[in-house]
Amino acid sequence: MESCDVLVVGGGPAGSSCARVLHQAGLDVVVLDKSQFPRDKVCAGWITPQVVETLGLDIDDYRQGRVFQPITAFVTGLGTGAAVTVGYDHVVSYGIRRCEFDDYLLRRSGARLKLGEPLASIERQGNAWLINGSIRTPLVIGAGGHFCPVAQFLGAQFGRDEHAISAQEIEFEMTPAQLVACRVAGEQPELYFCDDLKGYGWCFRKGNFLNVGLGREESHGLAKHLAAFWDWLVVQGKVPAGAHPRFKGHAYLLRTRSPRSVVDRGVLLVGDAAGLAYPQSGEGIRPAIESAMMAAQVALAAAGDFSRERIENYEQRLQARFGARNARSLPLCPPSIRATLARTLLKTEWFARHVVVNRWFLHNYQPTLVLS
Numbered sequence: 001m002e003s004c005d006v007l008v009v010g011g012g013p014a015g016s017s018c019a020r021v022l023h024q025a026g027l028d029v030v031v032l033d034k035s036q037f038p039r040d041k042v043c044a045g046w047i048t049p050q051v052v053e054t055l056g057l058d059i060d061d062y063r064q065g066r067v068f069q070p071i072t073a074f075v076t077g078l079g080t081g082a083a084v085t086v087g088y089d090h091v092v093s094y095g096i097r098r099c100e101f102d103d104y105l106l107r108r109s110g111a112r113l114k115l116g117e118p119l120a121s122i123e124r125q126g127n128a129w130l131i132n133g134s135i136r137t138p139l140v141i142g143a144g145g146h147f148c149p150v151a152q153f154l155g156a157q158f159g160r161d162e163h164a165i166s167a168q169e170i171e172f173e174m175t176p177a178q179l180v181a182c183r184v185a186g187e188q189p190e191l192y193f194c195d196d197l198k199g200y201g202w203c204f205r206k207g208n209f210l211n212v213g214l215g216r217e218e219s220h221g222l223a224k225h226l227a228a229f230w231d232w233l234v235v236q237g238k239v240p241a242g243a244h245p246r247f248k249g250h251a252y253l254l255r256t257r258s259p260r261s262v263v264d265r266g267v268l269l270v271g272d273a274a275g276l277a278y279p280q281s282g283e284g285i286r287p288a289i290e291s292a293m294m295a296a297q298v299a300l301a302a303a304g305d306f307s308r309e310r311i312e313n314y315e316q317r318l319q320a321r322f323g324a325r326n327a328r329s330l331p332l333c334p335p336s337i338r339a340t341l342a343r344t345l346l347k348t349e350w351f352a353r354h355v356v357v358n359r360w361f362l363h364n365y366q367p368t369l370v371l372s
Contacts, residue, residue, distance in 0.1 A: 004030040004112070006299065007129070007137040009119050009150050011037060011106045013285055014271030015143030017055065018292035019111035021371075025300050029111040030135065033144075034118035037106055041098035042169050042248045043285075044202050044211055046071060046189065048093050050368040051286050054293065055105070062104060069095030069206040073188035074361065076352045078343060079195040080232055084352040085188065092362055095186070095206040097171070119149045129266060139299055139306045140267050143292065146251045148273035156260050162275075163257050165199075165282055166222050168247040169213020174240070179208060183237040190238070191361070194225055197342055201229040203238050212239060213247070215282055252277045252284055255322045263314050266306040268295045276322060280360035287322060290369045294318065297371055321369070 006022050008015045011033035019029045046069075052059065062068060071093040077083030106113065120132050128136045142150025147158060156162070174182060182205060184190060189204040199216030212233065214226045226247065233239040253260070258275025262268065270276075271288030278287065294317045302310040319325070345351040358364045 001134055001136065003128075003136040004028045005137065006030070006139045006141060007032060007131055007135060008111065008141040008143055009033075010143035010145060010148060010271075010273065011035075011113070011115065012041070012102050012143060012145065012271065012288065013105055014273070014288035014292040015141065016102070016105040016109045016111075017289045018141050018143060018270055018296045020105075020109040021293060021296035022299060023110040025296075027300075029109075030114060030137070031106065031109065031111045032114045032117055032119060032131070032135075034116070036116045038099045038103040040248075041102060042167075042171070042213070042250050043098040044169065044189070044204055044213060045098050045101070045171075045206065046093045046095045046204070047101075047285055048362055049091070050363075050366075051289060052094070053368045054286075054289055066100040066104065067095065067097045067207045067209060069186050071095060071187055071189060073185075074352075074357045075188055075190040076346070076356050077190075077192045078346045079192065082347065083190070083192070084347065084349050086349065086353045086357045087188075095189070095204060097206060097209060119144070122150070122153055127266075138266055138304065141292075141295060141299075142267065142269040142273045143271055143288075145272045146253065146275075148269065150267060151260060151269055151273045154261050154264055154267060154269065162253060162259060163217070164219075164251040164253050165215050165217060165277070166219035166249065166251050167213055167215030167282070168222060168226055168249045169211060170245045170247050171209055171211040172245075173208050174210055178210075178240045181237065181240070182210065184210065191356075192229070193346060197339055199225065201226070203233055210239065212245070252282060254279045254282065255287070255325065258325050262318065263308065263312050265308045268298065268311060268314055270295045274318070275325075276318070278360070278363065283361065286363065290321060291318060293369060293371055294321070 005027040006029045008019045008031045011031050022029045070091045073087040128138050142148045184205040186205040193200040201214035204211045253275030256279045260275050262274040270291040276287035277284040298314045
């Protein structure tokens, strides 16, 4: 039997960020993850300067032996129609590989690591939790992604009463010949919305690596749309011809649709476990890291008393930062008219720049999170 002040389940960006803040405050933190690190993680993979600042990331140190692709433009389009290029005179994001990024953040967290160990059991014993029958802790942080077992313990119904976004993607290192032939510029990820506006595909070159994927609201049509998207990219010379990609899938909840409870006695959920992905883009790295920082702040303020009353203000913090859950806006016009307007707007440079890129994908309207 061993004990710790906080047990974090999940070693991704959310778990490692939370663990680091708590460790730096002097707490004994253990990170439990079913995988060994570095791990293969499907994700388009880019971070904004705000994320770099929030993490206190040493760019010079990070880029040693790792991919760190500066982004100065985005290409956006609707289906196979004409695309719009939105350029900037400065770096607006950085492309990263999740296998490298997650491992780097986890190793620098300073927490004790228990890797290759899944969460098998969680039970209440007095004022503490007993994890896997061998670790006692008063606080559990659920940071295990969409299918986090801690979220399930709090009542999450995977596949039931949850309208998750489904995505499939692939990331691979290109051969020298493929690098020469690839018509995708590393400094400008390409984003293409589906004709029915229920999802979008992307093609993103990061150094010698290429990441291609597509996410949709409706999982039953995902394979068909992805196959058509890949075939179109082949014709455009953006992906290798003759390749037979083996895509990997994942799911996530949008903040505005998440029904999950994120706090209970001695338990907090962060990142995708809490269902915090941005509504329009589905991007989850920034919300994961920021929610982890807020959870750590709430935990430290509780000063060892992790009753629900002491930590339930975490939900208010999330709401102030990311908006209310299950938010619904009143329709101003019929869906068919809104769809027509959206298709028209997506073809304009102004809308692509100020709404699609700046607001939906870069979130320039939201300042860097500063911990008080």
